[in-house]
Amino acid sequence: MSDEPTVQRSVDGGVFSWFLVTAVIAVMALVVGIIALFSPPGGGGGSAAGEGGAQTVEVELGEMYIEPSSLEVPAGTTITFEVTNAGTMDHDFKIDGETGTDFIAPGETETFEYGPVESTVDAWCTVPGHREAGMEMTIEVTGGSSVAAPAGDQGTGDGGDYAEIDPNAEPAEGFEPHPPELPAAPEGTLHEVTFNMTDKEIEVAPGVTQLLWTFEDTVPGPILHGQLGDTFRVTIVNQTEMDHSIDFHASKEAWNDSMRSIGPGEELVYEFQANYAGIWMYHCGTAPTLHHIGNGMYGAVVIDPPDLAPVDHEYVMVQSEFYLGPQGEVGDLAKMQDDDWDAVVFNGYFQQYKFAPIRVETGERVRVWVVDDGPNENSSFHIVGTIFDTVFKEGTYLLQPDERRGGSQSLDLQPAQGGFVEFDFAEDGLYLMVTHKFSNVGKGALGLFQSGEVEAAPASE
Template sequence: MSRPLGGAAAGVALVLLAVLAGTVAQRATDPPTTVAAADVAPTGHTTTVAVTAKDMRYHPDTITVPPGDRLVIELTNDDERRHDLVLANGARTGMVERHGTARLDAGVVGATVEGWCSLPAHRQAGMTLTIVTGAGTHMAADEHGIETVRDATAPTTPAEAVHRVDLHVKEVQIEVAPGVRQLMWTYGGTVPGPVLRGRVGDVFEVTLTNDGTMDHGVDFHAGALAPDQPMRPIDPGESLTYRFTATKAGIWMYHCSTMPMLHHIGNGMYGAVIIDPPDLAKVDHEYVLVQSELYAGADGQVGDLAKMQAEQPDAVMFNGHPNQYAHRPLTATAGDRVRIWVLDAGPNRSSSFHVVGAQFDTVYLEGRRVLGPDDPGGAQVLQLGPASGGYVEAVLPESGHYPFVSHSMVDAERGARGVIEVGPAS
């Protein structure tokens, strides 16, 4: 008897899962560390799973099989290059051509089994798959395993000149890969925190309340004032009011001010404030991307400070999840002008923001416009260091898919990538 099963993928951390499982760093020739158990009692049932190879990933990349079931994988290659699937228990497909299919009999599954593509560097680049045993329950997710995608649409600029904001420190468990949870320190329960927006001359009154279990604070780069009082750490249960006037335009970082700041920023306590330049024109679409890094600690614990100090991120991401916009793209229409605000929250990695197939005719970097539509030249990247930001604009000329990445390619492979899906003009 056959049980169709669409096992959950870690779409929120497609690269991260391979890293956490310890497979990305292995060579394809390394001996397997986990194979199917030989002494599991066969159930007599067969679980059949459809797996798609696309964008140098398997979808899903985690398959849950009832213990003792025989597993059959139906592999479809939707990528523009050949792939195969090799399992640590010895089962493998042949090489599957573009748009081809193959059927793999994985045998009776009784324990975790790793899988990978055997072509040179494909496994190291993250093309891995994990088979686990369980009751067959899965995350409520789409076919890519993405439960919640952060809306990258920029907030509109409020009409009022005084912005009263309640900002709560929350320590929350976030699943960064199937079954792998991290305790993140956050503003408002999300990583990054909420995007705030205003104009030059606006006043921000931020009430910070510490709902966590340790001292936290906040530093708003959008304000200029002595840090002694408003940026002081506050104990659990305490509140403070942080008031500043936005005197300069730009996209500004805010982050926890408690030492060691490396640990607090690296564990999720950061966000963006947009202060509009006075001559900011309307565009067809406006997005915000905050680049940052993830340093995974022990399961259910906070991020690993030693990894942060060694600058060894497990993932690099836009808006808190690696690769989320690769499968839930940003959207536009051919001929639209698109503005993308980018903030590099770090805490360590620089960003070289690039949209494949687009040329930027407008570049705004750290408070000044360095390129405008009337200039003869164009730009290919927005180069940012940690805590810096700006925006770029481009007119996307025709329908299609325009990938965006940090052009530090190791970080793109770690998850700093996405897609703008452009539809035809009406």
């Protein structure tokens, strides 16, 4: 038997009527349940189990629930659904993902008729990720020739034909890595940029694509770079069919102001002054945030500390995970909720700097900024064959060269932490870049530096 509907939440206005309706539904469900309990086993018997009729059911949508979450009706019932969006963003309510309402704006109600129902079905909100986050209802049909609902469908939406990464596959000819270089800070102290928020099918490992949600069609999103005191005026433009937002960790802003979600076609200007040095995560914060980060909406802002020493090369590594959905489709929220990543990557692609090593010269000074954009996994950033003599983490130097001769082997970061390391290579050769949590190396957290000319170097450009 399914759960009985319950009242778990009160809503401004209509609490009483909502309670009444729910109570009525609960009683009906109970009656139907009792009848079913006393029906002969295996039987289509129980003529008392009703032969349909009409019912009106009030449904409430919100973040991230549908109430009631289950419903029992006799076979043959025609249901009039009165669906109200009590949430703060658009939702819909569709039976089998197909029949139902259009997107309903917050505060609005839409009504539709469905039936007569003959077998148990599910209904859910079709905004990507919302079903997995809890916006689902089971309409259980009793009596009649009811067909059992498919059991245990935890749902990617279509049964979980997940894409898989072949660790031995190679990218196609002409593979272009995500540029690892830190972009130079633009002139001036006001940086005006536009981030278009898009859906884009992107290759995340050789032959594996996902429909990612992006800032500016790239994952990670653009790296912003500036100096202390600079102002960033970022216009986000939502070019998708769902709500999105942006949250800059480099700023101090009220969550309900600049970080609010905007709907399809809308724009928002998020302006902040960068008053703290470091490498800062930014990400979409729209619920379920886990899904929006896990499906590509993250990036970094680099604010130089004062008196930053000059170096020969400056790179940025954004570490993150992928939780693959079916090929070419959105990443899987259930996997994200279970910490069940398929890949851990630097700058958005499985082992990409193994395929396209980063070229430096022996003895040159190198700075690598690293941020862990997660959403879930930590990082222990390490380069095989060198020692960091400078480590800056979360706003302060942990290590700088001095007479004590201290060295560092790894920069440890939890999700949403960042810093940089500095080093050089002592001799020509290849140097592996990893997170030293080694189970993740085979899952993509592997790259190469090539120092000087190396015989039989892996193919690069």
